[in-house]
Amino acid sequence: xxxxxxxxxxxxxxxxxxxQITHSETELLNHSKDESYHAGKxxxxxVYPRSKEDVVHIMAVSSKMNIPVIPYGRGSSLxxxxxxxxxxxxxxxxxxxxxxxxxxxxLLVTVQPGIGRIDLNNELRKHGLFFSVDPGADASIGGxxxxxxxxxxxxxxxxxxxxxxxxxxxxxxGSVIHTGNLxxxxxxxxxxxxxxxxxxxTLGTFTEITLRVFGIPEFQVAARVNFxxxxxxxxxxxxxxxxxxxxxxxxxVDAGSIEHxxxxxxxxxxxxxxLFLEFHGxxxxxxxxxxxxxxxxxDHGCSNFVVESDTKARNIIWEARHNLAYAFIHSxxxxxxxTTDVCVPISSLATAIHFARDNMDKKxxxxxxxxxxxxxNFHVSMMVNMDHTQDVKNAVEFNAxxxxxxxxxxxxxxxEHGVGIGKLxxxxxxxxPAYEVMQVIKKSLDPQNLLNPGKLIxxxx
Amino acid sequence: xxxxxxxxxxxxxxxxxxxQITHSETELLNHSKDESYHAGKxxxxxVYPRSKEDVVHIMAVSSKMNIPVIPYGRGSSLxxxxxxxxxxxxxxxxxxxxxxxxxxxxLLVTVQPGIGRIDLNNELRKHGLFFSVDPGADASIGGxxxxxxxxxxxxxxxxxxxxxxxxxxxxxxGSVIHTGNLxxxxxxxxxxxxxxxxxxxTLGTFTEITLRVFGIPEFQVAARVNFxxxxxxxxxxxxxxxxxxxxxxxxxVDAGSIEHxxxxxxxxxxxxxxLFLEFHGxxxxxxxxxxxxxxxxxDHGCSNFVVESDTKARNIIWEARHNLAYAFIHSxxxxxxxTTDVCVPISSLATAIHFARDNMDKKxxxxxxxxxxxxxNFHVSMMVNMDHTQDVKNAVEFNAxxxxxxxxxxxxxxxEHGVGIGKLxxxxxxxxPAYEVMQVIKKSLDPQNLLNPGKLIxxxx
Numbered sequence: 001x002x003x004x005x006x007x008x009x010x011x012x013x014x015x016x017x018x019x020q021i022t023h024s025e026t027e028l029l030n031h032s033k034d035e036s037y038h039a040g041k042x043x044x045x046x047v048y049p050r051s052k053e054d055v056v057h058i059m060a061v062s063s064k065m066n067i068p069v070i071p072y073g074r075g076s077s078l079x080x081x082x083x084x085x086x087x088x089x090x091x092x093x094x095x096x097x098x099x100x101x102x103x104x105x106x107l108l109v110t111v112q113p114g115i116g117r118i119d120l121n122n123e124l125r126k127h128g129l130f131f132s133v134d135p136g137a138d139a140s141i142g143g144x145x146x147x148x149x150x151x152x153x154x155x156x157x158x159x160x161x162x163x164x165x166x167x168x169x170x171x172x173x174g175s176v177i178h179t180g181n182l183x184x185x186x187x188x189x190x191x192x193x194x195x196x197x198x199x200x201x202t203l204g205t206f207t208e209i210t211l212r213v214f215g216i217p218e219f220q221v222a223a224r225v226n227f228x229x230x231x232x233x234x235x236x237x238x239x240x241x242x243x244x245x246x247x248x249x250x251x252x253v254d255a256g257s258i259e260h261x262x263x264x265x266x267x268x269x270x271x272x273x274x275l276f277l278e279f280h281g282x283x284x285x286x287x288x289x290x291x292x293x294x295x296x297x298x299d300h301g302c303s304n305f306v307v308e309s310d311t312k313a314r315n316i317i318w319e320a321r322h323n324l325a326y327a328f329i330h331s332x333x334x335x336x337x338x339t340t341d342v343c344v345p346i347s348s349l350a351t352a353i354h355f356a357r358d359n360m361d362k363k364x365x366x367x368x369x370x371x372x373x374x375x376x377n378f379h380v381s382m383m384v385n386m387d388h389t390q391d392v393k394n395a396v397e398f399n400a401x402x403x404x405x406x407x408x409x410x411x412x413x414x415x416e417h418g419v420g421i422g423k424l425x426x427x428x429x430x431x432x433p434a435y436e437v438m439q440v441i442k443k444s445l446d447p448q449n450l451l452n453p454g455k456l457i458x459x460x461x
Numbered sequence: 462x463x464x465x466x467x468x469x470x471x472x473x474x475x476x477x478x479x480x481q482i483t484h485s486e487t488e489l490l491n492h493s494k495d496e497s498y499h500a501g502k503x504x505x506x507x508v509y510p511r512s513k514e515d516v517v518h519i520m521a522v523s524s525k526m527n528i529p530v531i532p533y534g535r536g537s538s539l540x541x542x543x544x545x546x547x548x549x550x551x552x553x554x555x556x557x558x559x560x561x562x563x564x565x566x567x568l569l570v571t572v573q574p575g576i577g578r579i580d581l582n583n584e585l586r587k588h589g590l591f592f593s594v595d596p597g598a599d600a601s602i603g604g605x606x607x608x609x610x611x612x613x614x615x616x617x618x619x620x621x622x623x624x625x626x627x628x629x630x631x632x633x634x635g636s637v638i639h640t641g642n643l644x645x646x647x648x649x650x651x652x653x654x655x656x657x658x659x660x661x662x663t664l665g666t667f668t669e670i671t672l673r674v675f676g677i678p679e680f681q682v683a684a685r686v687n688f689x690x691x692x693x694x695x696x697x698x699x700x701x702x703x704x705x706x707x708x709x710x711x712x713x714v715d716a717g718s719i720e721h722x723x724x725x726x727x728x729x730x731x732x733x734x735x736l737f738l739e740f741h742g743x744x745x746x747x748x749x750x751x752x753x754x755x756x757x758x759x760d761h762g763c764s765n766f767v768v769e770s771d772t773k774a775r776n777i778i779w780e781a782r783h784n785l786a787y788a789f790i791h792s793x794x795x796x797x798x799x800t801t802d803v804c805v806p807i808s809s810l811a812t813a814i815h816f817a818r819d820n821m822d823k824k825x826x827x828x829x830x831x832x833x834x835x836x837x838n839f840h841v842s843m844m845v846n847m848d849h850t851q852d853v854k855n856a857v858e859f860n861a862x863x864x865x866x867x868x869x870x871x872x873x874x875x876x877e878h879g880v881g882i883g884k885l886x887x888x889x890x891x892x893x894p895a896y897e898v899m900q901v902i903k904k905s906l907d908p909q910n911l912l913n914p915g916k917l918i919x920x921x922x
Contacts, residue, residue, distance in 0.1 A: 105699050105808035106837075128703065148648040159646050161655070162623065177895035182871035183804040184836040185620050187609040187659055187879040189892050189917070190899045194622070194655015198648050215705030238566050242589065244676030246707070246742075281707075282753070285746020292743070343644040347566040375645040376567075410643035418648040431650050434638035437906065438651045444905040445898065456650070 008045055008065055008089070015057035020048045020095075031072060031082070031090045035137070037336045037386060038080035038421055043070065043090040050095050052207040055170045059205070059450075062089055063172065068450045071201040073114060073140025077147060078339060079420025081200055085454035091205060093142055099123055100208065108165060108182060110210045113142025129213045132157035135416065136322040142206050147418035148198030152321070155374030156248040156280065157214065159416070161197045168208035169196055172446040182210065195441070200418055201452035203445050217280035220248075221290060222314040226272040226303045230254065230357075230369075233273050234350045236300035237373045241346070243296065245289050249278035250374040251321055254357075257328075257368030257381075264327030265320035272303065275373070276317050324370060328381050332366065335383040338395045341423075342406030343377035343415025355405050356380050363394040377415030404429070419456040427457065469506055469526055469550070476518035481509045481556075492533060492543070492551045496598070498797040498847060499541035499882055504531065504551040511556050513668035516631045520666070520911075523550055524633065529911045532662040534575060534601025538608060539800060540881025542661055546915035552666060554603055560584055561669065569626060569643060571671045574603025590674045593618035596877065597783040603667050608879035609659030613782070616835030617709040617741065618675065620877070622658045629669035630657055633907040643671065656902070661879055662913035664906050678741035681709075682751060683775040687733040687764045691715065691818075691830075694734050695811045697761035698834045702807070704757065706750050710739035711835040712782055715818075718789075718829030718842075725788030726781035733764065736834070737778050785831060786842060793827065793844040799856045802884075803867030804838035804876030816866050817841050824855040838876030865890070880917040888918065 005023060012021055023045045033040030044067060049055045062069045072082050072092045082090070093114030101110040104127045111120060118138045120131050133144060135151035143149070145167065150159035157163075166180035179192035196203055227233040230252070237250055253261065253274045262269055277293070279286050294305050308314050329337055344352045353369060360367065360380065371378030382398065385391045403413045403426050413419075413426040428435045435457075442449075442457050449459060466484055473482055484506045494501030505528060510516045523530045533543050533553045543551070554575030561571040565588045572581060579599045581592050594605060596612035604610070606628065611620035618624075627641035640653035657664055688694040691713070698711055714722065714735045723730055738754070740747050755766050769775050790798055805813045814830060821828065821841065832839030843859065846852045864874045864887050874880075874887040889896045896918075903918050910920060 103806065103808060104703065106806040107702060108806070148646075148652070150646055150648075154646060158623075159648075161652065162619075171898070175894045175897070177898060178893065179895060181873050181891075182806040183838070183873045183876065184807070185609075185611055185615060185804055185838065185876050186873035187611075187620075187802075187875045187877050188873045188884065189880065189888055189896070190664075190902060191609070191622065191655045191659055192895055192898060194652045194658075197655075198652055203651075215703045217705050241568060242565065242676045244678050281742075282746055282749040284749040285743055288743040288745040341648075343646060345564065345567040345569070345643040346645070347564060377644070377646065412642050412644045412647035412649045414648045415644060415646050416648050419650065423649065427650055430642075432639065433636045434640060434653055435650070436636070437632070437638060437653060440905045441651060441902060444901045 005044055008061070008067060011061040011065060012047060012058065016047060016054060020050065020054070022046050031092065034075050034077040034080060034082050036078045036080055036422065037338045037384065038083055041084045043084045043088040046090045046092055048092050048095045052168060052170060052176060055091065055205055055207050056174050056176065058089060058091060059170050059172065059174050062450050063448060066448065068453050069205065070452050071142065071146065071205050073143030074116060074138065076137040076139045077143060077420060078417045079422035081147065081418060081420040081455055083421060093140065096207070102127055104129060106182065107213050108210055109213050110208060111141055113140060113206045113209055115141050117141060117144065124213055128216055130216050131211060131213050133160055133163060141209055145197055145206060145209055146200050150416040152249045152251055152372060154372065155250055156246060161194060163211045164193050164197050164209065165212055166210040167193065167196050167206050169204035169206055171204045172448065172450055198418065200420065200456045202442060202456050203451060219281060219283050219286050220314065221279050221286050222308040222317050223277040223290065223305060224269065224308070224317060225275045225277065225297050225305050226270050227275070228272070228301065228303065230273050230353050231350045232300045233275050234373055236297050236302065237275070238346055239296050239300070240293055241374060243292065245293055246281070247277060247374060248280040249276065251276040252371040252373045252378070253321065253324065254369040257324060257370060260327040260331050260368065261320050261324050264330055265323055267316065267320050276321055278314070324368070325381060328368060328383055332383040334385060336386050338382045338384050338399065339417070340380040340399050340402050341377070341414045341417040342402055342411055343375060344406050344409045344411035346376040348409040349373060349376045349378070352406060352409060353378060356402055359398055359401060363398055365394060365398055375415065376411070421455060424456070424458065466505060469522070469528060472522040472526060473508060473519065477508060477515060481511065483507050492553065495536050495538040495541060495543050497539045497541055497883065498799045498845065499544055502545050504545045504549040507551045507553055509553050509556045513629060513631060513637060516552065516666055516668050517635050517637065519550060519552060520631050520633065520635050523911050524909060527909065529914050530666065531913050532603065532607065532666050534604030535577060535599065537598040537600045538604060538881060539878045540883035542608065542879060542881040542916055544882060554601065557668070563588055565590060567643065568674050568676070569671055570674050571669060572602055574601060574667045574670055576602050578602060578605065585674055589677055591677050592672060592674050594621055594624060602670055606658055606667060606670055607661050611877040613710045613712055613833060615833065616711055617707060622655060624672045625654050625658050625670065626673055627671040628654065628657050628667050630665035630667055632665045633909065633911055659879065661881065661917045663903060663917050664912060680742060680744050680747050681775065682740050682747050683769040683778050684738040684751065684766060685730065685769070685778060686736045686738065686758050686766050687731050688736070689733070689762065689764065691734050691814050692811045693761045694736050695834055697758050697763065698736065699807055700757050700761070701754055702835060704753065706754055707742070708738060708835060709741040710737065712737040713832040713834040713839070714782065714785065715830040718785060718831060721788040721792050721829065722781050722785050725791055726784055728777065728781050737782055739775070785829070789829060789842050789844055795846060796844040797847050799843045799845050799860065800878070801841040801860050801863050802838070802875045802878040803863055803872055804836060805867050805870045805872035807837040809870040810834060810837045810839070813867055813870060814839060817863055820859055820862060824859055826855060826859055836876065837872070882916060885917070885919065
């Protein structure tokens with residue numbers, strides 16, 4: 001094994017320098033797992049490319065020595081995307097984290113994959129622009145493209161897939177392609193942007209990313225609203241969507257989770273089913289949207305409707321909401337979090353949430369339910385004692401039952417976290433014969449199965 | 462040849478009945494060409510499927526007899542998409558034109574590919590909903606998916622690709638897949654929706670389409686604005702976009718085209734560079750958007766700003782705009798229209814339009830310039846005497862020069878019309894090594910090259 005590593009490093013050193021390669025135990029361990037409950041495993045070596053040429057060389061070594069590559073951003077994935085399944089070269093993009101170009105007139109930005117979304121937004125703000133996708137974590141843009149990340153703002157601005165205009169990608173055969181261009185739309189060729197976004201490193205490795213950005217809206221207003229039942233909250237959101245009110249965020253947090261949220265974030269929100277809302281637009285338009293929204297909420301029996309116009313109060317809401325996962329982790333230090341991610345048609349969302357709550361109760365599962373309700377996407381954050389076999393078994397069964405139920409409603413097993421290792425077992429069930437089409441594409445573009453194998457899709461090799 | 466046709470019909474009749482098959486000279490001629498200048502060619506036979514099972518059978522016959530299939534909607538394509546290049550079974554979806562399901566709460570509709578967009582909107586209106594993509598022509602939804610159509614409203618609502626949630630597709634090998642699901646977003650598997658939308662019948666044949674729709678906005682207001690120069694009009698639009706004003710349509714028509722538009726549509730618009738605008742939203746928000754837009758327009762030197770609030774006046778504007786192509790055709794009855802379709806980053810749009818105007822003047826090309834300026838997409842409608850060799854040569858050269866120039870600006874050869882036959886020659890130039898990836902995908906999914914061969918992509922066969 002150590003000869004193997006030395007050989008590998010020798011090959012890598014043909015084009016890279018010593019400072020770009022490590023296999024120190026600490027670094028291997030740091031790169032062995034993500035933020036999920038999935039068991040970690042060390043890669044063989046970690047490399048830090050500084051250019052696309054470096055990545056092309058790494059890919060050539062990978063192919064020559066038949067050792068797979070795993071692109072790595074910030075390790076914030078939730079389904080084991082960056083965990084090796086055997087020998088692996090982890091490509092850490094920490095040193096490829098620059099903004100290459102901001103084209104304010106075109107509402108476009110070109111970045112390297114290692115940049116984090118918060119750093120990107122800090123820079124864009126100076127130009128009156130913002131990057132819309134907000135998954136909570138300060139993920140790398142490369143990782144967000146790889147998993148088609150989304151989050152609280154997708155109900156208005158869309159997912160990562162809706163933002164990507166072009167990717168520079170190093171393929172398994174070492175060729176470097178561009179999947180798109182700088183135009184706002186195109187009907188030319190096959191839509192490789194769509195195919196490569198969400199491909200989780202299994203079709204190629206991104207070295208440059210061009211994203212759509214938006215002008216910072218003139219006004220932003222948040223609101224929080226309480227309901228007696230999840231059903232009435234969801235019905236209210238459905239009505240708001242049908243009325244065409246362009247809501248920018250709409251998050252459901254169940255009553256039990258509010259308790260953890262209050263404790264962790266030192267807030268004092270009523271312990272009831274809660275909707276957190278946000279609106280973006282001009283002042284007069286927002287006033288009218290808010291008024292109309294309030295009417296609809298009241299028609300659906302909301303118990304209060306609190307508007308938060310100033311920036312500080314808005315930030316408290318969204319920080320508290322984003323820290324909810326940490327609030328649970330903080331409350332249950334002996335447990336790990338396992339998170340479901342089904343997304344269903346909004347007309348079935350209440351049904352799916354009831355199914356989840358009933359099954360949590362039956363299996364004595366501890367955790368909360370939070371949802372991007374405008375998209376029909378919700379998470380059950382289960383706190384699991386990983387040393388307790390029955391606890392783990394219950395959580396895994398619960399997840400599987402919920403996925404099957406979600407699929408039966410016309411939904412998907414993952415709305416935003418991606419497949420990775422965790423959702424692999426549901427792929428055939430979800431996609432049916434389309435899974436074979438995916439396998440054909442994977443095999444034709446990566447015949448040696450070198451690109452993040454064992455994630456998203458399984459092929460005979 | 463006639464034995465060949467009889468054999469083919471015999472095979473088709475195994476599952477179809479006589480009323481679903483024709484090879485009458487009139488019908489063959491009707492299906493031999495689209496609305497473009499490309500020379501027509503008769504298919505071998507035309508079939509009218511009534512179900513996906515019919516399409517599966519047609520595909521089996523195609524494969525067995527090695528005769529390609531061409532899906533056909535309404536023949537309104539502009540790049541020869543439905544023109545056979547040799548023997549071909551044209552699959553006309555005229556009898557598969559039903560709405561299968563309207564899920565108002567989910568803002569979804571499922572249709573068969575043969576339905577026209579106007580019929581669809583007439584039905585959706587009863588539910589307070591509308592389908593957003595408006596290419597002008599009353600195209601079939603199947604054809605619009607196949608070419609990733611867009612049009613005047615895409616600046617706000619996106620292109621066809623942004624609307625498609627799921628496609629039922631019959632593949633070359635006869636298997637039937639679904640490319641998506643009913644959830645608002647998904648990070649599961651490869652994004653086959655994205656790949657199949659815009660594939661122009663070359664990867665599979667659609668039999669069912671699920672689309673996102675929108676609630677009809679509370680208020681709609683149109684405006685028309687005149688400028689002395691194209692540059693100032695485009696600068697104004699760029700500022701409006703950066704300011705985050707959610708404009709729903711913004712169309713540029715050059716001064717020369719307004720003359721034809723007035724003559725054909727009996728309007729009396731000033732013969733100057735004109736922007737036609739539309740806003741969708743609530744009453745107070747639109748008032749503020751309009752006011753802000755007017756300020757920006759005036760800052761950029763517009764000579765007047767006419768608001769049209771009532772539905773009739775709005776309809777006059779958009780009908781006149783949509784009929785502009787017919788206005789030109791009407792004015793030059795001895796000529797055919799050849800239309801360019803480059804889309805460039807908006808910061809380069811003025812440059813590209815100047816390049817076009819200068820080259821039109823140099824080559825004595827007759828025609829107008831109209832643009833979906835919010836997207837950076839514009840059309841030069843050239844009126845060409847197809848019997849006049851030099852006229853045709855000039856137009857073809859002009860088109861090629863404009864495409865090359867557009868590509869050099871980071872744009873695309875086609876923003877919305879698709880590749881078909883007409884843009885095939887630019888594909889390698891535009892996509893570089895990514896073209897090989899497209900070829901690999903095409904060959905792996907259609908090894909016999911049976912699916913609309915000679916369109917979008919060329920493969921060795």
